[in-house]
Amino acid sequence: MDYFSILNLEREPFSNSPDPDFFYQSRQHLDCLQKIELALHLRRGLNVVLGEVGTGKTTLCRQLIRRFARRPEVETHLILDPSFRDGADFLATVVRLLTGKRLPAEASEWQAKEAIKQILFQKGVEQNRNVVLIIDEGQKIPPFCLELLREFLNYETNDRKLLQIVIFAQREFEETLRLHPNFGDRINLLHRLKPLDFGDTRRMIRFRLEKSSASQTPLDLFTLPALWAVHRASGGYPRKIINLCHQCILAMIIQNARRVTRATVRRCASRVVTAREAAGAGRRRAAAWGTAGAALAAAALWALSAEAPRSFLRERLKATDPQRAAVSRDLPLPPAEKALESKAAPPAQEEPPPSAAAEGGETVWPAAGPAEPGPPASSPIATAGASEALAGRENNLDPQRSGPPAILGEVRLRRGETLSGLIHRVYGNYSNRHFRAVILANPAIDDPDRIEAGRAIRLPAIAAAVNSLNKKAWWVKIGEKETIEEALAALRNLPESAPAARLIPRWDAVKGLRFLLVLRQVFSDPETARLQIAxxxxxxADGAELIDSWQGALLFADPHPAER
Structure with missing residues (x-):
């Protein structure tokens, strides 16, 4: 059954993913956004948004990031899960977000705090940037993180905070605030999200149908009594509304009906409630049978992991062309042609002024020393003691030699595609940095949420911050194209039986710009990778080969999986 063609839709109208394209600006959500934007513009420090499960906190969080992505003076960073092991883990994450670099393993907690002070001073005072840290699932924040966040709020000048913090949390976070009054007293804005009323429920359903429609004619798939029944059954919670409407649409298709009626909503709502009750009973039964089931599963897995399947795969591999299993290594470039070089760390200095670190472009780590109290919060932040450069290598292009292009190419949006989806497919992930660069490269785009099919999108060449693994890894390359359009067309035309693949744009001084198609899976040994090729x-399979190194190349997508 073709779900979309039956209803004349381009995409799923009631997806439960926090897609910014489907953000419905209800009165309370729009009011919350405006209050947060004003607080961040005035640099007031700490802001907290509370709401029950399913009230739209995560969607609101994504929309906030998307809005600020259009402002070059605002720099946003997102922490999806604040369940950190200890304070050092949290500080290392903040440093990586602010600089894109790793905290040296030998750095102490005091050094990390001093480095964050220096970074915020450079960005907030010298560069006049508004740095915003957004934390989702705030109810998971451990107490030691609250204390560190409170210290971050002390980093300020005479007229503004250097770090703006926005926390989206469930209602139990109120108890955390009550138990930590020193942190709760710092809150500038505390906004509580409530369920939608009937008017907003009805408008949200119609907005989602209109957004996903393939025609200009509004889709009227719910009767007015059905809309009222959805509101009553869901209680006005956006997540429950979306899930219930999805079930109602499926029931309407199965019944070959033209519209969703009140009776359909009531039947679907009763099934949802029954399923939840059954799930609770099922969990209790599962606890009783868990031990026996685990033993049976372990025995089955042991039997299936015998040598026979691996022997079969080895025989398949022997029958293939050995060149397809050859390892493709990136040879180092000759010195005269080498376009990438490691940036040298600046020498250690005695008590460098804050401007010295900004001019050098490097983050300076304070040397270990006594934990003396820092300067007053209202004064400029200075770095005390000797310093050493941030550990880790960073590839930089030599400006005196021929370098990579500024644009990867142009791609025309297809029907049903979104700008955020295109960014994710080309660069490997969707981030504020990528979105802002694409918007700046396409000044003719007035509204990123409404881009017509066929519009040519220029894709800037954004060097990726590669997260190197601690162990050897292998990738399977299944294709290589000269243009971005050819590469995306090849991805779209892969057979359904093929494993998931992704795009890695790369440049080197020998081949120039190329677009590699590689499997998403990263292999820990070459034998398993060759078995996959077979x-x-x-x-x-035609021309597939292994890659075991990305050295000598400038990458525009990180080939390694994200760590957090």
């Missing part, structure tokens, strides 16, 4: 269906 099982690839055509045409993905």
């Amino acid at each position: 099982l690839l269906p055509p045409p993905a």
Whole structure:
């Protein structure tokens, strides 16, 4: 059954993913956004948004990031899960967010705090940037993180905070605030989200149908009594509204009906409630049978992991062309042609002024020393003691030699595609940095949420911050194209039986700009990778080879999986 063609839709209208394209600006959500934007513009420090499960906190969080992505003077950073092991783990994450670099393993907690002070001073005072830290699932914040966040709020000048903090949390976070009054007293804005009223429920459903429609004619799939029944059954919680409407649409299609009626909503709502009750009973039964089930599963897995399947795969591998299993290594470039070089760390200095670190472009780590109290919060932040450069290597292009292009190419949006989806497919992930660069490269785009099909999108060449693994890894390359359009077309045309693949744009001084198609899975040993090559269906198997190194190349997408 073709779900979209039956209803004349381009995409799923009631998806439970926090897609910014489907953000419905209800009165209370719009009011919350405006209050947060004003507080961040005035640099007031700490802001907290509370709400029950399913009131739209995560969607509101994504929309806030998207709005500020259009402002070059605002720099946003997102922490999705604040369940940190200890204070050092949290500080290392903040440093990585602010600088894109790792905290040296030998750095103490005092050094990390001093480094964050220096970074915020450079960005907030010398560069006049508004740095915003957004934390989702705030009810998971451990007490030691609250104390560190409170210290961050002390980093300020005479007229503004250097770090703005926005926390989205469930209602139990109120108890945390009550138990930590020193932190709660710092709150500038405390906004509580409530369920939608009937008017907003009805408008949200119609907005989502209109947003996903393939025609200009509004879709009227719910009768007015059905809309009222949805509101009553869901209690006005956006997540429950979306899930219930999805079930109602499926029931309407199965019944071959033209519209969702009140009776359909009531039947679907009763099934949802019954399923939840059954799930609770099922969990209790599962606890009783858990031990026996685990033993049976372990025995089955042991039997299936015998040598026979691996022997079969090895025989398949022997029958294939050995060149397809050859390892493709990136040879180092000759010194005269080398376009990438490691940036040298600046020498240690005695008590460098804050401007010295900004001019050098490096983050300076304060040397270990006594934990003396820092300067007053209202004064400029100075770095005390000797310093050493941030550990880790960073590839920089030599400006005297021919370098990579500024633009990867142009791609025309297809029907049903979104700008955020295109960014994720080309760069490997969707971030504020990528969105802002694409918007700046396409000044003709008035509204990123409404881009017509066929519009040419220029994709800037954004160097990726590669997260190197601590162990050797192998990738399976299944194709290589000269243009971004050819590469995306090849991805779209892969057979359904082929494993998931992704795009890695890369540049080097020998081949220039190339677009590699590699499997998403990263392999820990070459034998497993070659076995995967042997099982690839055509045409993905034609010319497939291994890659075990990305050295000598400038990458525009990180080939390694994200760590957090």
